Amino acid sequence: MKANSIVLVGAPDSGKTNYLGRLWAALRARQGRLAAPEIPPDIQYVEQTLEHLMHGDFAPRSDKSLAVSRHNFVVPVKRTDVSDVDGFSIVVPDVSGELWKSAVETFEISEEWMEQLQRSVGALLFVRVLSNQNVTPLDWVTAERLLKLHPAVEDESHKIPTQVMLCELLRFLEYTLQPCNEGTLPRVAIVVTAWDLLDAELRAAGPMAYLQTEYPLFVGKLADTERVEVKAFGVTIVGGDFEDQEFRTEFLENGDLQHAGHCVFELDDKIMEEADLTYPVAWLVEPLQKT
Amino acid sequence: MQEGCGRPECTVAQTGKCLLNNDPATCAEKIGTLVSLGDGELDIEAELTTRLEPPKVKPKFPSSFTLSPDETRNLMSERYCHVVGILGAPDAGKTACLVSLYLLLGRAKLDGFEFCDSRTLIAFEEIARGARRWDNGHIPEQMTSHTKLADERAAGYLHLRLRADATGQRVDLLLPDLPGEWTNTLIDNNRVDRLDFLKSADVLWIMLDGRNLIETASRMHAIHRARLLLQRVATFLSPVTPPVLLVITRLDLGKPAENTLEKLVDEAASLGIKLRIAHLASFADGAEIDAGTGISDLLLHTVSPKESLTKFWEDEEGRDGHRSVLRFRKLGATF
Numbered sequence: 105m106k107a108n109s110i111v112l113v114g115a116p117d118s119g120k121t122n123y124l125g126r127l128w129a130a131l132r133a134r135q136g137r138l139a140a141p142e143i144p145p146d147i148q149y150v151e152q153t154l155e156h157l158m159h160g161d162f163a164p165r166s167d168k169s170l171a172v173s174r175h176n177f178v179v180p181v182k183r184t185d186v187s188d189v190d191g192f193s194i195v196v197p198d199v200s201g202e203l204w205k206s207a208v209e210t211f212e213i214s215e216e217w218m219e220q221l222q223r224s225v226g227a228l229l230f231v232r233v234l235s236n237q238n239v240t241p242l243d244w245v246t247a248e249r250l251l252k253l254h255p256a257v258e259d260e261s262h263k264i265p266t267q268v269m270l271c272e273l274l275r276f277l278e279y280t281l282q283p284c285n286e287g288t289l290p291r292v293a294i295v296v297t298a299w300d301l302l303d304a305e306l307r308a309a310g311p312m313a314y315l316q317t318e319y320p321l322f323v324g325k326l327a328d329t330e331r332v333e334v335k336a337f338g339v340t341i342v343g344g345d346f347e348d349q350e351f352r353t354e355f356l357e358n359g360d361l362q363h364a365g366h367c368v369f370e371l372d373d374k375i376m377e378e379a380d381l382t383y384p385v386a387w388l389v390e391p392l393q394k395t
Numbered sequence: 396m397q398e399g400c401g402r403p404e405c406t407v408a409q410t411g412k413c414l415l416n417n418d419p420a421t422c423a424e425k426i427g428t429l430v431s432l433g434d435g436e437l438d439i440e441a442e443l444t445t446r447l448e449p450p451k452v453k454p455k456f457p458s459s460f461t462l463s464p465d466e467t468r469n470l471m472s473e474r475y476c477h478v479v480g481i482l483g484a485p486d487a488g489k490t491a492c493l494v495s496l497y498l499l500l501g502r503a504k505l506d507g508f509e510f511c512d513s514r515t516l517i518a519f520e521e522i523a524r525g526a527r528r529w530d531n532g533h534i535p536e537q538m539t540s541h542t543k544l545a546d547e548r549a550a551g552y553l554h555l556r557l558r559a560d561a562t563g564q565r566v567d568l569l570l571p572d573l574p575g576e577w578t579n580t581l582i583d584n585n586r587v588d589r590l591d592f593l594k595s596a597d598v599l600w601i602m603l604d605g606r607n608l609i610e611t612a613s614r615m616h617a618i619h620r621a622r623l624l625l626q627r628v629a630t631f632l633s634p635v636t637p638p639v640l641l642v643i644t645r646l647d648l649g650k651p652a653e654n655t656l657e658k659l660v661d662e663a664a665s666l667g668i669k670l671r672i673a674h675l676a677s678f679a680d681g682a683e684i685d686a687g688t689g690i691s692d693l694l695l696h697t698v699s700p701k702e703s704l705t706k707f708w709e710d711e712e713g714r715d716g717h718r719s720v721l722r723f724r725k726l727g728a729t730f
Contacts (some may be wrong), residue, residue: 140645211456218454241501242523244686247494248678250525262524267501268516320503328556328565338521 107178107193108389109199109223113273114230115236115266116201119297119339121163123230124177124196125153126341126365126381131181133362136380138181141191145324149198150177157342158361160352183386183393188286190394194385205353208272209262221280226291226388229273231319241265241321267319274322278331289333293384294326299338299368301345310368310375311336337384338368399426459517459570461551464592470514470554476567478638481592482624485575488644488677492551492690493570496525497676500555501686506691511565519553522572536589550592559698566698582623587631596637598697599628601691605643605674607650618655622662626681630663630667640667640696646676647684671696 112120125133127148128204131140156163176198182191197220201357207213272291281290306314315336316323326334344351357362400407401424407413413422451457462470470476483489497519499505500687513519550571557566571592580586601624607617629636643651654670663670675689
């Protein structure tokens with residue numbers, strides 16, 4: 105069975121782990137574009153993540169037991185919308201936001217990861233709505249203050265703004281992802297997680313409009329890139345926030361993870377909502393299944 | 396065979412006697428066994444052929460610090476780039492202008508342009524947070540830091556790719572990040588060896604601190620220095636000087652008098668320089684002028700075809716801007 109490796113890219117706390125857990129549940133539900141007919145040998149990592157979700161919690165960023173079990177998640181999948189296509193495997197290598205953060209800060213990455221990127225057919229690039237890890241760009245007042253600082257004073261508080269981080273990560277993907285057999289551009293799905301935290305107006309405008317508001321540099325780069333094909337998805341993996349006790353209680357008492365959550369995306373200038381949480385991955389591997 | 400001692404000052408090897416009166420045969424400081432050279436037991440050839448493993452180097456992505464001249468040349472061979480020559484004394488506001496431009500883009504507030512890409516995003520970020528510092532520790536009433544370059548003789552370039560709203564065209568800008576001292580040494584010592592890239596500039600920004608042109612105590616000297624700079628530039632770039640945008644900074648503190656600026660316009664005209672004046676407020680100390688005022692106009696004039704140099708070959712079919720191959724030139728080469 106052909107193995108297609110996709111890579112999850114994103115800064116710490118961007119929602120990679122929780123999406124992976126929810127993706128596993130969606131693949132098992134076999135109601136989306138992609139389904140996992142069999143249970144792969146090693147599912148400890150995704151099962152641990154799923155356990156958090158089923159208990160009404162998001163997998164915490166600093167969960168050490170998750171870190172220990174973190175390694176490649178290999179799952180054989182089959183497209184459900186086309187009957188005569190062979191199955192294939194999706195390989196999702198272990199994910200660490202710190203690794204990507206460090207790569208942006210130093211431009212360095214381990215040999216193993218560079219090879220992993222070069223082997224990947226596409227990437228999911230994550231950014232989470234309202235994460236306390238998000239960094240806003242400098243403003244004029246702060247910049248003026250920093251420029252006036254005495255040279256001996258180091259600005260310890262500085263962090264790379266999220267939009268710069270996203271631009272750099274996309275640049276790395278442009279540099280490493282290879283075109284498919286027939287010259288089709290590799291795909292990068294931009295996954296805006298915690299989509300449910302936005303107000304109704306922002307949600308109605310769709311993920312690209314949200315990105316434009318928050319990260320204009322990143323959206324400019326997305327529109328300009330010629331080396332990868334991009335599509336933005338707004339994703340809520342359970343349809344609400346477990347911090348909201350009312351939602352959490354309702355979810356635990358009457359909810360069903362397999363029917364919770366959805367993704368939104370733009371199609372023909374319209375914002376579409378889709379219950380299928382495998383869609384971002386199905387879109388990534390779509391060109392490969394055609395060839 | 397010889398035996399070694401843990402004390403570096405041990406004299407047994409030279410004199411056979413221990414200064415501490417220890418018996419060399421039973422000394423507690425004695426360590427291991429040293430192989431003496433020349434006793435035939437050392438395989439020199441083998442020692443020489445033993446190679447240390449080189450330290451493992453992690454793979455690197457291309458950096459997004461300032462571009463070197465070589466990297467700039469590569470970019471210019473891919474697509475047409477507008478090279479901007481930026482000159483100005485250390486206090487003129489060059490870095491403040493670049494920082495403010497970057498901040499405008501980061502908040503989508505640059506009228507007439509949208510950000511498309513930059514190969515030097517981290518360099519912009521570093522400059523914006525003042526990570527490039529004065530090298531001599533001078534810190535007068537100064538808004539920006541000096542620019543210290545790794546290679547004293549080469550300029551570092553910042554890259555921006557923007558989309559002009561009016562035309563929809565994408566333009567690539569190369570903006571050198573130079574220390575103001577280079578302008579001073581151009582004026583005072585005619586040092587031009589580091590400024591070769593100006594010969595391929597599409598436009599020059601000559602930055603002047605507006606305060607110096609407003610205050611009576613400094614005005615006369617500021618005009619004098621600006622005139623000298625124009626003359627130096629015209630001589631260096633002879634026979635044709637690119638269009639010059641005379642950028643008067645610190646608009647938030649006021650505009651210089653018209654007759655002050657006329658003196659500089661007249662000077663430029665006498666030298667055959669096409670000059671336009673642009674007013675700029677990179678930061679805003681007052682409430683009336685917004686931070687970044689004037690930067691949009693500065694860019695519009697920079698990339699406007701009207702500002703470009705003499706037509707090498709008049710395009711009668713209106714394809715101006717699309718003939719990248721014909722417009723390619725090497726950095727530092729004259730037209």
